[in-house]
Amino acid sequence: MNPVKSLLIISRQAPWAGPGAREALDIALAGGAFDLPIGLLFLDDGVFQLTQAQRPATLEQKDLGANLQALPLFGVESLYACRHSLAVRGLGQTALGLPVSVLDDDQLRALVDHYEQVITL
Template sequence: MAKSLLVISRQAPWSGPSAREALDIVLAGGAFDLPIGLLFLDDGVFQLAPHQDAKTVQQKDLSANLQALGLFGIDDVFACSHSLAERGLGVPASAQPLAPDAISQLIDRYNQVITL
């Protein structure tokens, strides 16, 4: 039985390479059929905001990576509902909202957790 992995992305897409690295890890795991999940937490939920202009902040546009998650078999994509509300973001269609008290239960479902 393969070990499962949860990647928690806590950085905004324009704050440095961490957001891109989190997506790269998830996509690589999906390519090898690793049971994998992705949780957007804190400023990481900004990655789910529509209509981002990455060129204005001189960063790579991550929207194509997000759209590719399903193609790599990554269906377990979550976003902290509290983080979304705090930042004035609606619930994205690309992620299942999770209440803060459910996050610890989610983490317990996975063998390994990486936070970026």
């Protein structure tokens, strides 16, 4: 039997840019349901998933907010955001709807090295 491996999911798409954001959340929730050690990193346009005032209905999209809020309930509590990605998009931590650890470039490299498997969506 193989030992459980840790998994980092890197979500790089805005919530309205296609299926990538939803797929990343689905993988995180499924893995959390099976008690896998999972981290979720919001990078590039993926940081837009964290904003509080989203109106997905305007773009005829589904709201990811409920899925994001459910992450801790499924044991996915290691949430991270890229400091540079937030800054470039004019987002401060007060604009975010979830508590995340904001990491600089060196911390991001260490984070990726910490996990045994990495999936980027």
